[in-house]
Amino acid sequence: MTLEKDMQAWIAQARHRIGESALEPEFRRIGRVELIGDGVARVAGLPHTKLGELLRFEDGTLGLAMTVEEAFVGCVLLSSDETISAGGRVYGTGEVARVPVGEDLLGRVISPVGEALDDGPPIVAERMDPLERPAPGIVDRDLVTEPLLTGLTVVDSMIPLGRGQRQLVIGDRKTGKTTIAIDTIINQRDTDVICIYASIGQKASTFARVIKSVRDHGAAERCIFVMGASDAAPGAQWITPYAACTIAEYFRDRGRHALLILDDLTKHAIIYRQLSLILRNPPGREAYPGDVFYLHSRLLERAAKLSEQNGGGSLTALPLAETQSGNLTAYIPTNLISITDGQIYLEPKLFYEGQKPAVNVGMSVSRVGGATQARAIKSLANTLKLDYAQFLELEVFTRFGAMVDDRTLKKIEHGRRLRAILRQEEYSPLPLSLQVALLLAVTEGRMDALPVAEVERFREMLAKRLPTERPRAVAEINETKEVTDEARAALLEIVDACAAELTQVREGDEA
Ligand SMILES: Nc1ncnc2c1ncn2[C@@H]1O[C@H](COP(=O)(O)OP(=O)(O)O)[C@@H](O)[C@H]1O
Ligand SMILES: [Mg+2]
Structure with missing residues (x-):
């Protein structure tokens, strides 16, 4: 008898306590790691994941949904996969990947997810903007008419660039592509142009050289360096150009002028191919996935000169691309040539003859060019x-x-x-x-x-x-x-x- 009474009292007390607590039902989409390695993971049990959605692993590692199939999601990891194991939990966030943007980034070296990589304080984001954004529409744009001087006579006189243009710098390895980019950055030291340099799959030593030379000769306090070097996770390398572009767009959309250097997009395509093959996407020409053209065109379309109503800002893009023995007709080079407004073609033969910058003038062109050329040089x-x-x-x-x-x-x-x-x-x-x-x-x-x-x-x-x-x-x-x-x-x-x-x-x- 007393036992039953005690029991009832206890239950009443427990009910009361539960009622007091602030427990709320929580909805979480939880999946499971099926396969892990080579910078990608296959995740089961997340059926409603969207393409490009951010997934969070148990240890805090982030990943991006790159393929979405009925039974599983193919996910690219944005940092090392060492602490993830098969069977571990994965949470769907319902968010897309974002990167911090703002004035605070000026003069800094950052990773594509916005971590500080120099010895400065942590980055304070003014805003977090998505990596993938639609390009400005045609009515939001203006003609490219203002010159962007590189300080290289061969370029400024014969292949002139304009603010808002996309110009490919293409050539074999060690022909001076990165150097042209560095010189162009240095030449902006007395202008109002903000330079964003993205290293994609480059050696860390190359990246260090760029930073050092800009610090020694240019205005590094108006530059931002985004590093997805070859020692970073493949996923981090893959998102680097998008992150850098989003950072540059912040300035473009505020009526300022940004110069975005992507060093280089051949490596970017190779990383994309690698990830796609591991995720078993069907390969196409040269084993690249079929959408590799779209990958780069939607990126470079974000370079623009905005109309007066939109603030008149500009984003100039200088993508770099590496050829094999001067073969401009390979898949990625032809794609890039057709997407951009012209190319600067560098030739090993000229380089070895000592003609540096080794620009082959006959094979280089600026399709916006003449309209933008500084009048002083034009005549x-x-x-x-x-x-x-x-x-x-x-x-x-x-x-x-x-x-x-x-x-x-x-x-x-x-x-x-x-x-x-x-x-x-x-x-x-x-x-x-x-x-x-x-x-x-x-x-x-x-x-x-x-x-x-x-x-x-x-x-x-x-x-x-x-x-x-x-x-x-x-x-x-x-x-x-x-x-x-x-x-x-x-x-x-x-x-x-x-x-x-x-x-x-x-x-x-x-x-
Ligand atoms: N105009 C130049 N004058 C002197 N040296 C140059 C010039 N352009 C490039 N170089 C040298 O050539 C080497 C290769 O240049 P780099 O820009 O790294 O080539 P790429 O990016 O095409 O691989 C570097 O050591 C660089 O210092
Ligand atoms: Mg280079």
């Missing part, structure tokens, strides 16, 4: 590309010992000086005023008496004397990007003085 560069192509052909011709007339000979001598001017050491982008002075010197024939070997010294002398002796003309050209007749005369005066001095020195030597 000088009109026929430059054609003249240069003619010269290269003539030079080959005369190598066979052909007899040539004086006019041809003159053309060749002219071309040799032009070629010498297009040569440029790394980390030394030139201001517009100096480029204009050099091009003036060639096109006006003011260097014809100067031996080709002296061109390097001529440039150095000009670089020293121009800003000190004609500061007004120099400032005016760099600012307005135009040359008045007055400025032109001022430049020519110094050009002549330098040429005369160097020619005299040489004559003196010979005497």
Whole structure:
């Protein structure tokens, strides 16, 4: 009897306690790891997962749903898979992957999920934006008309870039692709352009070189480095270009100007192929999955020049791509060439001859180009590309010992000086005023008496004397990007003085 009473009292008490507690039913989608390894996991028991959804593993590791099938989800891990084992739990988050964006990122080195990789404090996100965002529509855009100067005379004069353009830098390994990217970043030090450099599957040492050279020569406090280097998880490498693009879009959407460098997209395609093959997606041409074209086109479409109503910001994209023995017709290079607004093609032969940057002018093009070119250069560069192509052909011709007339000979001598001017050491982008002075010197024939070997010294002398002796003309050209007749005369005066001095020195030597 008492036992029953005690029991009832106890139950009543327990009921009361449960009623007091704040326990709420909680809905969680829980699956199970079926297979794990090589940076991917197969997860069973999450039937309603969406493509691109973020999954959380028991140990906190994040993954992205890359394939969704009836029986399982193929998931790409964003960090190391060492602490995950088969049978472990997986939670569906219902969220897409996001990356922190904002001013706080300037000057920082981060991973594609926004962890600080330098010795600075943790990143404070102004907002978390999704990695994948739709590209601006056609009515939200404006024409690309503002120049984006690289400081490399060969590019600025013959393959001019504009803000909002997508320009591919393509060539074999070790032909100077990364160096062109670095020089372009360095050249933005006196502009309002914010540079975002994404390393995709590159060696950590390459990444370190980029950071060091930008810190030494450029304005690193206005750059953001996103690292998905080859030692990062394949999933992290895969999302790096999207994360970097989202970070760049933050600035574009606020009426500012961003330059996004993707180094490089060939590696990106290879990582995507690797992940796809492990997840057993059907392979297509060159074993790449069928949607590899879409992978890159939807990424590069996010580069844009926005219309005035949308703030007038811009996102310029410089994707890099590596070819095998100069084969531009391989799958990924042709895809990228067709997606972008032009390409800068680098050639090993030129590189070994010492013609650096090793740009093959004939095979390079900027399809937005002319409309954006700084007016100061445009008038000088009109026929430059054609003249240069003619010269290269003539030079080959005369190598066979052909007899040539004086006019041809003159053309060749002219071309040799032009070629010498297009040569440029790394980390030394030139201001517009100096480029204009050099091009003036060639096109006006003011260097014809100067031996080709002296061109390097001529440039150095000009670089020293121009800003000190004609500061007004120099400032005016760099600012307005135009040359008045007055400025032109001022430049020519110094050009002549330098040429005369160097020619005299040489004559003196010979005497
Ligand atoms: N304009 C240049 N002047 C001098 N050295 C250069 C120039 N461009 C590239 N190099 C050198 O060539 C090497 C390969 O360049 P890199 O940009 O790393 O090539 P890629 O990215 O195509 O593999 C580097 O050691 C770099 O210092
Ligand atoms: Mg490189």
